Amino acid sequence: MNEHERINYVEFPARDMEASKAFLSECFGWKFTDYGPDYMAFTDSGLEGGFFKSDKSSSVESGSALIVLYSKDLEATLDKIVQLGGTIVKPIVSFPGGRRFHFCEPSGNELSVWSDL
Secondary structure, X not given: XXXXXXXXXXXXXXXXXXXXXXXXXXXXXXXEEEOOOOEEEEEOOOOOEEXXXXXXXXXXXXXXXXXXXXXXXXXXXXXXXXXXXXXEEEEXXXXXXXXXXXXXXXXXXXXXXXXXX
């Protein structure tokens, strides 16, 4: 639903669009629609968005916003990410209210997963 002045969409750069699509589809169940060779949109992620062809990637270290996913089983999600080719860039840490870790998907974009359990 489009809501006035609310975050509506997020876009990521992608060095390897097919690898990112395969990883995010398999790992998290995201659905993709291709719009030519240089753009693809995704749904079923909690927030719709897209990937555009680029040699760059998004990381907290370079000043990017961090997209954070939620998991009911943090360790199982971490294991699945590793098995499917993701890279853990910050191990699980505790914070008031939960725990989280950071990972990179195949195009090098950094995301995080947290759990309150």
